[in-house]
Amino acid sequence: MTSAGASRPLRADARRNRARVLAAAEEVFAAKGTGASTDEVARAAGVGIGTVFRHFPTKEALLAAVLVDHLRRLAEQADALADARDAGAALFGFFTHVVEQAGGKNAYTGALAEAGVDVGGTTAEFGARMRSALERLLARAQRDGAVRPDVGVAELLALMVGVSRAGEHAGREVQARAAAIVLDGLRPRAADI
Amino acid sequence: MTSAGASRPLRADARRNRARVLAAAEEVFAAKGTGASTDEVARAAGVGIGTVFRHFPTKEALLAAVLVDHLRRLAEQADALADARDAGAALFGFFTHVVEQAGGKNAYTGALAEAGVDVGGTTAEFGARMRSALERLLARAQRDGAVRPDVGVAELLALMVGVSRAGEHAGREVQARAAAIVLDGLRPRAADI
Amino acid sequence: MTSAGASRPLRADARRNRARVLAAAEEVFAAKGTGASTDEVARAAGVGIGTVFRHFPTKEALLAAVLVDHLRRLAEQADALADARDAGAALFGFFTHVVEQAGGKNAYTGALAEAGVDVGGTTAEFGARMRSALERLLARAQRDGAVRPDVGVAELLALMVGVSRAGEHAGREVQARAAAIVLDGLRPRAADI
Amino acid sequence: MTSAGASRPLRADARRNRARVLAAAEEVFAAKGTGASTDEVARAAGVGIGTVFRHFPTKEALLAAVLVDHLRRLAEQADALADARDAGAALFGFFTHVVEQAGGKNAYTGALAEAGVDVGGTTAEFGARMRSALERLLARAQRDGAVRPDVGVAELLALMVGVSRAGEHAGREVQARAAAIVLDGLRPRAADI
DNA sequence: TATGAATGAGGATTCATTCAT
DNA sequence: AATGAATGAATCCTCATTCAT
Secondary structure (H helix, E strand, O other): OOOOOOOOOOOHHHHHHHHHHHHHHHHHHHHHOOOOOHHHHHHHHOOOHHHHHHHOOOHHHHHHHHHHHHHHHHHHHHHHHOOOOOHHHHHHHHHHHHHHHHOOOHHHHHHHHHHOOOOOHHHHHHHHHHHHHHHHHHHHHHHOOOOOOOOOHHHHHHHHHHHHHHOOOOOHHHHHHHHHHHHHHHOOOHHHO | OOOOOOOOOOOHHHHHHHHHHHHHHHHHHHHHOOOOOHHHHHHHHOOOHHHHHHHOOOHHHHHHHHHHHHHHHHHHHHHHHOOOOOHHHHHHHHHHHHHHHHOOOHHHHHHHHHHOOOOOHHHHHHHHHHHHHHHHHHHHHHHOOOOOOOOOHHHHHHHHHHHHHHOOOOOHHHHHHHHHHHHHHHOOOHHHO | OOOOOOOOOOOHHHHHHHHHHHHHHHHHHHHHOOOOOHHHHHHHHOOOHHHHHHHOOOHHHHHHHHHHHHHHHHHHHHHHHOOOOOHHHHHHHHHHHHHHHHOOOHHHHHHHHHHOOOOOHHHHHHHHHHHHHHHHHHHHHHHOOOOOOOOOHHHHHHHHHHHHHHOOOOOHHHHHHHHHHHHHHHOOOHHHO | OOOOOOOOOOOHHHHHHHHHHHHHHHHHHHHHOOOOOHHHHHHHHOOOHHHHHHHOOOHHHHHHHHHHHHHHHHHHHHHHHOOOOOHHHHHHHHHHHHHHHHOOOHHHHHHHHHHOOOOOHHHHHHHHHHHHHHHHHHHHHHHOOOOOOOOOHHHHHHHHHHHHHHOOOOOHHHHHHHHHHHHHHHOOOHHHO
């Protein structure tokens, strides 16, 4: 009850532990699905369970944190592309990149899925950030005639989620071919020009 | 040559109960995910747990049965379309239909996902049946110039799974628009003609 | 509610089934221990579980019946020996025979164990019969100087049980040597003569 | 080279609880047989079931631990006697002692039985220790002419198990008389001298 | 009478969460 | 703040027993 604020700065070692747990959780959940036990995460992080629960008071909170972390990274990447010279190429590149790295990992596609929808909490924050970065990119790509004009961010995200998820079962090449088809679908039809 | 079953015709009441359990399982798993408890399925079916386990000796077996049941239905529908006059329309119609009825229900997309991959057991049987029906439809649609020639069943299924899954979070309209984009991506490009 | 008596004569096929169940039970319990399920007994007997429970209203009852059956056989064998020329040899032979055929089978040693004690019910009946046959044999062997005079049936039975049980873990030869030692212990000491 | 344990010294309270669980298990299993439920053991120990399973990850493991604990005690007692002045008296005393304290308690005779056989795991360790202590005692007793020369440890153990087990049904006095007969059987015959 | 399906209490085990050290 | 032991509700599954066919 020292300061009062929402989230004291956190001692250096505590911050380090939080990061370790988060990283371990990402790895474990990606590898074994969200059903993996908290214990396993603790072991992977090299800390006691108590520590996991101190930082993330609930398993759900831990899962959310993993998603947020992922969204944050995606948002940053999208942000970095927002002003790219060739918006169309950037958008398609981002799509491909996301889908590839998701590579069927539950934890990642989960994060993506949340971005397309309005979940409460911090998740929303980064989801929104990514959405808006994507929105700008999409608008520019459409203005440039690289993407058909009747597509919205929502569909775009849904398709990213979809192709990512498809990869959970299909192999890498099938996923790549599916992605190619979707990207083609996003291009303007000849008739539209 | 039915992989395992066939033991005996099953008494009338037993068959009725088996069906009730299966229906309940489909509903429960679709609504709450495959994590729902067997107890809940039993309650939903209005039978004792013992009955559930008598018919499906393992939770996994129950889940598999749900999938098989779905695949069976899908396979039947695909079969029915195999000789349709307009193969392209039939294929697109099937795609839309599947994606719509999946409507984000775990159990359904799960079934679909299995079809694209070679899981062992009875699941494979119906998955294969559906794949081959789809294969015929696809080949004809390609011959008719309704679908681009470089698409395979694997991608087709992957996209069906993907769009279905995308619907788990996105709303109905977003899903529909995503589906439209994918279908467009499947059509031959102007240049190809 | 036809006759009234304690146990109607039982239809021919019913009697046959009872015997089949009993035989199966003996085999199954001997092989897998008394923990084996009633279902397994039914399957081994080639009848439905309902039939098992019709003849033996309880698993305990079934176990008891197995014991009784075994005791009955032992009693008959003991009876047959009661008038043997050489009582000592007969007694020792019986001991060896019992111990050998028990061969570590739970079901059999169980039966034996019950014989030495006053359990209620039918078990007692055959236990008593065997005890008395053994008693006569023992008395004669003692009169002949083949067995030390201070031994009672109770100890004799206890030792039969004990050596039989020892066989559950030890191998056959060890059991045989143990039996030899016990038999030696039963003989009169040199000094006693 | 302790087979599995040794991981870490175990916190003081944890060690206390482990001991409590073990003691409770010994009591419960001795009283009601190994079929008694783990729940019952937990209740008897005054801890939650979770605690039982934390210390003994399996019911089988718990049973094994009970056996090991007993074997350890027996091994210690046998060790203590190994150098006794009068080896014969010590051996007979040990036999009697073991048989008496087993007193028909399942758990105890179980432990004994395991000693005579080579079960894997830690059980073997203490079983072996006891066997070798007994071996030395036996050899000396035989050299002193207190025990017939053609007896091996295996038989000795088998007889200890046997007489202990016999006590499960027979009363205390009958068991004592049976033990006396066995001990007599172990002595050298007059003719052997 | 025989059958085998239905029942549900009971048992082993897991795991998120709390709390003493 | 970190640890890891303790907790017990929840879950899957088995099996003796009952009952409709």
